[in-house]
Amino acid sequence: MLEELKEFRDKLDNLMCSCMDKTIVIYGYGYSGRFIAWYADYYHSIKPRYSG
Known part of the structure; x- marks a missing residue:
């Protein structure tokens, strides 16, 4: 790996x-x-929440 x-x-x-344990x-x-968002979910099972 590089x-x-x-x-x-x-x-x-x-x-x-x-x-x-914090909000990102x-x-x-x-x-x-x-x-x-993808990296957090894929590698760390951190599910992003979205608000509009």
């Missing part, structure tokens, strides 16, 4: 683990917001 990708995943995993607010739902 070293940059491993470093990115490590940082993102640490962030997700530190937010397990994603402003906007562009590509980056969709990626974060």
